[in-house]
Amino acid sequence: MNFPAPPAIDRLGGVPPQTPRPRGLTTHPSPAIEALRAHPDSAEQFWADVESSGTPLVEAILDSTDAAITFLWRGQAKHIALVLNKLTDPSTLREAMLEQIPGTEIWARTLRLGEAWRGSYSIAVEPLGGAQTSASPQADTRRERSLAVSDPAQHAAINAWYDVLAWAGPDPLARERSGRASVASAPRAPRFTLPDGAPTGRLIPTTLPNGSRGWWHIPAGPAPQQWDVRVLFDGDAAQAPRLDAWIAAGLTRRVTLLVDSGDLRARVRDLSCSTAMIQALVNALDGADPRDFGAPLTRDPAGTSIAGQSLGGLSALFAQCVAPQRFGASVSQSGSFWWPNVAGSGPANASSAVVPEWLTHAIETSRPQLSRVHLEVGTHEWVLLEPTRRLRDVLADVTESLHYREFDGGHDSACWEVQLPSALMALED
Numbered sequence: 001m002n003f004p005a006p007p008a009i010d011r012l013g014g015v016p017p018q019t020p021r022p023r024g025l026t027t028h029p030s031p032a033i034e035a036l037r038a039h040p041d042s043a044e045q046f047w048a049d050v051e052s053s054g055t056p057l058v059e060a061i062l063d064s065t066d067a068a069i070t071f072l073w074r075g076q077a078k079h080i081a082l083v084l085n086k087l088t089d090p091s092t093l094r095e096a097m098l099e100q101i102p103g104t105e106i107w108a109r110t111l112r113l114g115e116a117w118r119g120s121y122s123i124a125v126e127p128l129g130g131a132q133t134s135a136s137p138q139a140d141t142r143r144e145r146s147l148a149v150s151d152p153a154q155h156a157a158i159n160a161w162y163d164v165l166a167w168a169g170p171d172p173l174a175r176e177r178s179g180r181a182s183v184a185s186a187p188r189a190p191r192f193t194l195p196d197g198a199p200t201g202r203l204i205p206t207t208l209p210n211g212s213r214g215w216w217h218i219p220a221g222p223a224p225q226q227w228d229v230r231v232l233f234d235g236d237a238a239q240a241p242r243l244d245a246w247i248a249a250g251l252t253r254r255v256t257l258l259v260d261s262g263d264l265r266a267r268v269r270d271l272s273c274s275t276a277m278i279q280a281l282v283n284a285l286d287g288a289d290p291r292d293f294g295a296p297l298t299r300d301p302a303g304t305s306i307a308g309q310s311l312g313g314l315s316a317l318f319a320q321c322v323a324p325q326r327f328g329a330s331v332s333q334s335g336s337f338w339w340p341n342v343a344g345s346g347p348a349n350a351s352s353a354v355v356p357e358w359l360t361h362a363i364e365t366s367r368p369q370l371s372r373v374h375l376e377v378g379t380h381e382w383v384l385l386e387p388t389r390r391l392r393d394v395l396a397d398v399t400e401s402l403h404y405r406e407f408d409g410g411h412d413s414a415c416w417e418v419q420l421p422s423a424l425m426a427l428e429d
Helices: 031-038 040-053 090-096 137-149 152-165 237-248 264-271 275-286 311-322 358-366 385-395 413-428
Strands: 057-060 067-074 079-084 106-113 118-126 176-178 181-185 202-207 213-218 229-232 255-259 304-309 329-333 370-378 399-407
Touching: 031 040, 031 057, 031 067, 031 106, 040 106, 067 118, 079 090, 079 106, 079 152, 090 152, 118 152, 118 413, 137 152, 176 413, 181 413, 202 237, 213 237, 229 275, 237 255, 237 413, 255 275, 264 275, 264 311, 275 311, 304 311, 304 413, 311 329, 311 358, 311 370, 329 413, 358 385, 370 385, 370 413, 385 399, 399 413
Parallel strands: 229 255, 229 304, 304 329, 329 370, 370 399
Antiparallel strands: 057 067, 067 106, 079 118, 118 181, 176 181, 202 213, 213 255
């Protein structure tokens, strides 16, 4: 059966719908901070311990599996705010403000979070008498977009939030990092330990037939008679050391095509269920020169997987639906299964034939026979959680092997990067 063609909509259909947050932040007292309040003269020792152990401070909550997680800063400032993935925004700015402990230069905010929570964050420090910093063009665009789709009564809170974001930066004492972001995690949060000294593979730059950039990663060691292959969306050359480490930790040795999804406009164009992008990937795999890899790439879908996050996760599953003869397994992390946003698709496309969650409806009506699928979504992703659950239920009837999990986190690369290797291992072994 031929899979339905995706709707031809304005690219604004690639912008997530504006969905109200279902809940706010939950603050909680910290025994360590309360002790500091009672004895501000202990501030030097307290901070020496913080510098030694790193931030944030994580404490158990009596008779609960939740954790009290305290974000800290030391120094003089006018205001300090916590910018926490999917948990802070204009509606939670008041609860996100750090409070200065009287008699000290230490600022703190303690939140109650689940025992398996993980997330990226930054600290927005507005200095005393500091002039407003200039926001990035991307931040200005996001501000304008938020103002355009919101009630005028919310504009003051939205502007205050984006003013705060202009001061945001990494936490210098954070124990964990993801790229340039600081990361916090509760005691039972997912982790993936990377071994040191992993053998280094080779990288070969390439250009896909549609003009997209990419890189072939060839693992260290001898080539097999035929290489299995995987495709990773939102890839770049900087991911090569991580791939080497994953392989050293047990991930199957495969040739990997890292696909650079370009800027925001190109990403929305190419990863919103684009048949042109999927055909470009198929052509790139089928046309690969075996001399570059020491052996040919398999054409067996059982040996070919594809993975992505957000719009890349949407496209990974779409690729398996439209090209099952090439892709036998897909991994979707926080896939944008709300797509398309019909309200944002423009008046020229306001057709009754265009429905949100298009891929779910297409799978439900066409019933493709899929082999192996891995879906995961964060419980703090209020835009994605229910669409992903609906897709899971539809896939259960058409998929030979369906792996599904929900993680305590948001739309966050800090979560994806520690869970992707285990997802790939589960599908590729």
